[in-house]
Amino acid sequence: MPQDLATLTDALLSAAKSAGADAADAIAVQGTSLSIDVRGGALEQAERSEGIDLGLRVLIGQKAAVVSSSDASPDTVAEMAARAVAMAGEAPDDPCIGLADPGQLARDWDTDALELHDPAPEPSPSDLQEAATRAEAAAQGFDGISQVQSASAGYAARQVHLAASNGFSGGYGRTDTGLSVVAITGSGTDMERDYAGESRIHAADLPTPEEVGILAAERTLARAGARKPPTGAFPVLYDERISSALIGHLLAAASGASVARGASWLRDALGAQVLPKGMSLIEDPHRPRVSGSRPFDAEGLPTARRAIVDDGVLMGWTLDLGTGRKLDMPSTANAARGTSSGPQPSVTNVTLSPGTASRDDLIAQMGTGLLVTSMIGASINPTTGDYSRGASGFWVENGEITYAVNECTIAGNLRDMLVRLTPANDARPHLSRVVPSLLVEGLTIAGS
Template sequence: MTPSPDTLTARLLDAAHKAGADAADTVVVQGTSVNIDVRAGVLEQADRAEAIDLGLRVFIGQRSATVSASDSRDATLSEMALRAVAMAREAPEDPYIGLADPDQLAHDLDADPLELHDPAAEPSPADLQDDAQAAEAAALEHGGITQVQSASAGYSAHTIHLAASNGFSGGYTRTGRGLSCVAIAGTGTGMERDYDGDNRTFQADLRAPHDIGTRAAERALERLDARKPATGGYPVLFDERISSTLIGHLLAAANGAAVARGGSWLRDAMGDAVLPDHVSLIEDPRRPRAAGSRPFDGEGLQTQVRNIVDKGVLTGWTLDLATGRKLDMPSTANAGRGTSSPPSPSAWNVALTPGTATRDDLIRDMGTGLLVTSLIGSTINPNTGDYSRGAAGFWVENGQITHAVNECTIAGNLRDMLRQMVPANDARTHLSRVVPSLLVPGMTLAGS
């Protein structure tokens, strides 16, 4: 019988001490995942995985090394520790690495208020197959849908435990339930596809399969007879499905690791206005039933609500301990951690201040321009914020959607785009990134 994750972390720390480490931390992830794919009404593929992953980081003075394994036998734990210590002795010194001081550690380890774990029973493969088949059938009910590329349902449950030689030990369990459908409309060179899907912590919150299949079909049909738009400068409305990518670029530029190495277009923007004056970007890693929630970060620090942008003004960087030390700042409790790599800064749940207008209001008010529902490829200059991406969506003429658009490129500068954007009020509040549709008043569009 495999020992529990908390038992394994304790054994790894003991092995590291015996191998000669000055300090150590370890993370163990034990979980199960089930995925079912159907096509043409029958089961196409079924996968089930049960795995345990172990990661150990050791310190010899200001040198460190990280090793990982997927074997929980005592002999493996001892070998991990010996190898990690040997590697650390050969590693270059880093003045910024090190565990948290005991007084920095999280004091509230209770994950129950965060509702990360659904107590409902794991669904059977037959139940997952039924959901995928129902989504596929709903998509095929629509005339013009020639096939469903894929309909998939899945479930996962993972227990994570982190422990360190500074006295920290804590863990939690996370579950997830997902369902998706990709529909194809038209034939030959006129084929178009689109998708819909949902992912939730609690199975009871998952949208109905019929709804997902229907929406995937409707979206695919709406994309038929697409044309290239005219080249020029136009307002661009980023649909809620993809608008979070813009905020993702801001989060990447505000990541302390990028700032510390001088590779961020926001590196000199602390205290500057980067969003509209009435818009804030708030991180809340303690929001119930959200994918980015956690009671503590990957270094055992207490997670907390913070304003990344407050009424338009950038207030700080996203930091772990080492990156904070490089920038002479305290950690923001944003250390992300896997089993095979050391901690690094990572943003948790974020929410952008919504606007008062609906998406339809913004379409009406934008006059003539582009509604983007899909982005392809990416050319983002991390030093300047210059932005260029392939796009597809719908052309808007005199405030009305007239036809589908594809094979075009939109370009601008993120600093200007984010400062001028106008948010709608249509964000989905259960997502880790709660971002509504965003209207950027002026961008360069390259089409025909």
């Protein structure tokens, strides 16, 4: 039976105060998830989980401790508080910890406007199985597809409530429905695979199962006969499927947690050019029906739109209260947390300025080089930005795709790479990270 999360978080705060805490905050998460896998048109696996998780952070002076539990009974709540207070007494002092001042807290928000919860009924297992079966059949119907490795459909719903002894209390719900297919072409050492996957907050926004299956098959068949590319310095085009990973390295380096530790290759770049002039990276936590949206952060501060990079210039770090205090800056309301950890800075939704050219235009522009559609592994030096990643995709000659590529490595330095980006215009607007295909000149490719 669903429990009242606000009541549970209030009980945690009361128990913490009774146990001797000076201040505390609590988070309660209640969720349901359902996943279905099919193979060969038959059900292969079905999983369903329901549960509740509680997290409590207590502060005693400048000491803090976090405890969590999946048991919401009154005895467990009291035990959590006593354990947390005992742990905090043994913790080292941290001059930067502390809850938000009451005047900083979010007061008015409209979760309905964010449309984070699908009002449609939870899908039945048979509904999800049918979707996965249809997607599998669509992929398997292509000549050259030797097998469909997996076809999966899933649904998740959760409610989150956060409360703190500074007076904050708020919560919201979130849903997600997804569908994915992995297909294989060839056999033995000539086997190649690719996939297609889609997820949406509202199930009505999903493409049809047939569209997902067809896309998986087309991507897989295009990979037939993959081989290593030549070694040398060439332009590299990051396909929209994976280009957000490149921007993700910038976001990680702009995290206040990394900067405060001195472990960021952007630590001296505030106010400097980090992207080409004319290109901006905007965070907007209030986009409707987008997975990264949220009305307030994990410390109860109101979230707001901001420019991380404006006209190519790095405008600020991503901060929660603690890292902001370490850097003598105000929080950017980017705190995130789970039930078993305290707040840490984390971005929500970001959008990178698009270009005017299509991906095909950039392929023609690059002449000879590599189009990357998937990546594996990473070796990133957090302090220098030196970059090396395994990649696969397609080799381009004379502005045209000539053959599929696997087993190669691309390398460069992120600080140099990001200021040489050329964006396409193909970003998908429903994603939390709206990033188009990105062309980077002069990377080192290690192939045959």
